[in-house]
Amino acid sequence: MVLILLGAPGSGKGTQAKMLVSALQVPHISTGDMLREAVSNQTALGVEAQTFMKKGELVPDSLVLKMLKERVQRADAAKGFILDGYPRNTAQAEALAQVLESVGKQVDHVVAIDVREQSLIDRLTGRRSCKNCGEAFHVASKPPKKADICDKCGGELYQRNDDVEDVIRNRLQVYRNQTAPLLAHYKDVLKTISGESEPREVLNRLLSSIGKGRA
Ligand code: AMP
Numbered sequence: 121m122v123l124i125l126l127g128a129p130g131s132g133k134g135t136q137a138k139m140l141v142s143a144l145q146v147p148h149i150s151t152g153d154m155l156r157e158a159v160s161n162q163t164a165l166g167v168e169a170q171t172f173m174k175k176g177e178l179v180p181d182s183l184v185l186k187m188l189k190e191r192v193q194r195a196d197a198a199k200g201f202i203l204d205g206y207p208r209n210t211a212q213a214e215a216l217a218q219v220l221e222s223v224g225k226q227v228d229h230v231v232a233i234d235v236r237e238q239s240l241i242d243r244l245t246g247r248r249s250c251k252n253c254g255e256a257f258h259v260a261s262k263p264p265k266k267a268d269i270c271d272k273c274g275g276e277l278y279q280r281n282d283d284v285e286d287v288i289r290n291r292l293q294v295y296r297n298q299t300a301p302l303l304a305h306y307k308d309v310l311k312t313i314s315g316e317s318e319p320r321e322v323l324n325r326l327l328s329s330i331g332k333g334r335a
Pocket of ligand 1: 129151152153155172173174176177178179180181184204205206207208212282291
């Protein structure tokens, strides 16, 4: 089962994907998380990607595609996966269709999570992420129990360098120009849900949109 989560930065794709892993028993593939890991390890890919990421621009398609191809061929992805942050433009959607075909799969579901722009900005400016496990917190709506420490794994929380206002505005612009056209690209399989509620409620909406029961 291949599920694509679409939505602007801050719409909750990562949060939903993490919850969907246990509900659907397939892994979460986040190209953003993979790229951040490459940056933190200063691999050749990371060094190349970081200049784009810092500005909120997309990393060149060829670099991300190579990384994605390797990831979907791993054993844990044999039964399918949840894509968060890929595809980001129509060229990536076309490349994805070919990659899936080569591993005998297809896109089964595309769900867009819809959130108002002001909520996106509030969520992203207040977001703090765990360096270790990637869990997301929010200074106002989901503060950690202990300041700057992840409730889940004890890792250190940090503010992503692209979660600052001017970069956020650029990421939203990139989303509108390059990623939003995917809504039309996938119109035949697309389901759109509101992402304005509590994560658990959004999860139930998401599951019912793909014909699965409540979590
Ligand atoms: P995300 O964690 O999905 O918000 O992604 C963070 C940043 O990683 C984006 O602003 C891009 O610079 C880069 N990125 C993530 N996924 C992709 C992708 N599919 N194509 C190009 N760049 C990406």
